Amino acid sequence: MSSAGLPESFDPTVTAREAFAWHGDVPVSDFTRLVDLLVAKSGVVKVQLQAAFNADRRPSMTLRLSAHLEQSCQRCLQPVTVVIDHEHKVTWVANETELERLDALEEDSNADMVEYLPMPDPARVLTLEFVEDELMLSLPIVPMHADCALPIPVDETADDHPFAALAQLKTLKH
Numbered sequence: 001m002s003s004a005g006l007p008e009s010f011d012p013t014v015t016a017r018e019a020f021a022w023h024g025d026v027p028v029s030d031f032t033r034l035v036d037l038l039v040a041k042s043g044v045v046k047v048q049l050q051a052a053f054n055a056d057r058r059p060s061m062t063l064r065l066s067a068h069l070e071q072s073c074q075r076c077l078q079p080v081t082v083v084i085d086h087e088h089k090v091t092w093v094a095n096e097t098e099l100e101r102l103d104a105l106e107e108d109s110n111a112d113m114v115e116y117l118p119m120p121d122p123a124r125v126l127t128l129e130f131v132e133d134e135l136m137l138s139l140p141i142v143p144m145h146a147d148c149a150l151p152i153p154v155d156e157t158a159d160d161h162p163f164a165a166l167a168q169l170k171t172l173k174h
């Protein structure tokens, strides 16, 4: 497996202390919830993870995700390739109370978008689920072609179409 070495789960404080870093390819088919939103489950997601402590000593994880995923266009229903190129930082806080306090502060200060998550108890985060949550957040709300190549509607019968009649004549000559 190309996702070899990716830990099944991690403790955010331990990974931050170890400055844990990982990069590799994870098969799209490993993300079972994501696959439900796609029309093809082939290919891989390039994943980079980098753990660190923030300036305020809170454990964090920076994720970099890139992939080409096939979704169904919501306008023409044909497959559309969605390009994921997503970098995001998640910071764990002590609990829900601290989370609420920080989210309120964020709204006031208009600071850069940081995603805070409450530290789970016990302190284990399932790695694939964690990456999958971010992947699903990075998908477009409404996947759509920039310019759909809509098929030309066929609403004329061959009988009353002059060019169709001409084509028929040409066929007869051969």
Ligand SMILES: [Zn+2]
Binding pocket: 073, 074, 075, 076, 077, 078, 080, 144, 145, 147, 148, 149
């Ligand atoms: Zn389309």
